[in-house]
Amino acid sequence: MGVVVPIVFFCALVALVLTAPRIGPVLDRRRTGAIAAELTARHGFRPSSGDAPDLAGPPFHYGTGQRFTDEVTGSLAGLPLGSVGYRCRENGSAHFYGVLLARLPAPVESPIEVRHEPAFHSTRVTEPLPAPRVPSGAPFFDVRYEVYANDAQLARAVLSAAGVEHLLTAPQPCSWRVEGTQLLLWRSGGWSSATALLGSVRAVTAALRPALERHDAGVRE
Numbered sequence: 001m002g003v004v005v006p007i008v009f010f011c012a013l014v015a016l017v018l019t020a021p022r023i024g025p026v027l028d029r030r031r032t033g034a035i036a037a038e039l040t041a042r043h044g045f046r047p048s049s050g051d052a053p054d055l056a057g058p059p060f061h062y063g064t065g066q067r068f069t070d071e072v073t074g075s076l077a078g079l080p081l082g083s084v085g086y087r088c089r090e091n092g093s094a095h096f097y098g099v100l101l102a103r104l105p106a107p108v109e110s111p112i113e114v115r116h117e118p119a120f121h122s123t124r125v126t127e128p129l130p131a132p133r134v135p136s137g138a139p140f141f142d143v144r145y146e147v148y149a150n151d152a153q154l155a156r157a158v159l160s161a162a163g164v165e166h167l168l169t170a171p172q173p174c175s176w177r178v179e180g181t182q183l184l185l186w187r188s189g190g191w192s193s194a195t196a197l198l199g200s201v202r203a204v205t206a207a208l209r210p211a212l213e214r215h216d217a218g219v220r221e
Contacts, residue, residue, distance in 0.1 A: 028096040028189045029069060032085035035098070036070040038194040039083060045074030048082065057177065058115070059097045059186050062125040063088030068099075076201055079103070083197065085190065091124065098190025100201060102183040108211045110151035112158060113177035114167075116144060117188065130177070138164045144173065154211060163207040170203035171196040178208060 039045035048071045060066065069085040080103040087096045113130050131148040136159035145167075149155035157163075174187040185204060191197040 028098075029085055029087065031192070032096075032098055032190045033070045035191060035194045035197060036072045036083060036085075039072050039074060039197075043074055043076075043194065043198070045072040045081075045083070047071065048073040057113075057128065057130060058175070059086065059099075059188070060088075061128055063090040063095060065089045076102075076198055079105070079201075079205065081201065086186075096189060098187045098197065100185040100197060102185075102201060102205070104178070104181045104183055104205075104208070104212065106212045107180040108154075108178045108208065109214065110149060110154050111177065111179040112151075112155050112211075113148040113175075115146045115148075115175040116173040117175065134159075136164055141168070154214070157210040157214065158207055160210065163210065166203050166206040168203075169199070169206075171199040174200050174204075176204050178211075183208070 036045070036047075040047065066086070066088045069087065071082065071084045073080070073082045075081055082101040084099050084101070085096065086099045087094055089095070111130065118127050129148060131150045132152070134147045134149045134152045134155045135142050136145075136147055137156065138159070138161070141159070141164045147155055147159060159167075172187065172191055174185050174191075176183065176185040178184075183204065185200055187200075191200065
């Protein structure tokens, strides 16, 4: 008995080490599937297999076996949306993200990217920097988020006191970038619910209003 117990314990430990990296992504994917079902049942979304998001930047910049699952499309306050689960493999492990693609009613003049965490936590994968880092001026926000933009004035207009307040109303923090009329949100592991996902979209689009109004003012001139 004294020999059997350590052997059983060792086998259980090995099994845990081998299966733990797989459990998280599987649960994340199931949750994203549940969100897709909730969006379809309660928010008028529909299953889709349309165009995939641009794979040029985070979180699409690393890994192999890249796949999209649970694609649904719909709208929020007239804004076209597409929700999808995204997974890839890196260093033998699966990694999963919730991704939301929105089409804005007007283009933002210069790209802005806001990250609340690295897309992949490893020294093996280099995080591409899309533009110079721009502080928002709100220290409590800058501790939690990194902002990148070529147009610092535009970024600070979006990240004014009101913009930061809007972003902090998001039910769960997420990363996002806007380029032209394309707004992409992503979160490692995905969101916890459809309510949290749509709340994040509302928070980001509310913060982007000054950028959209700036475009409208330029058109009127």
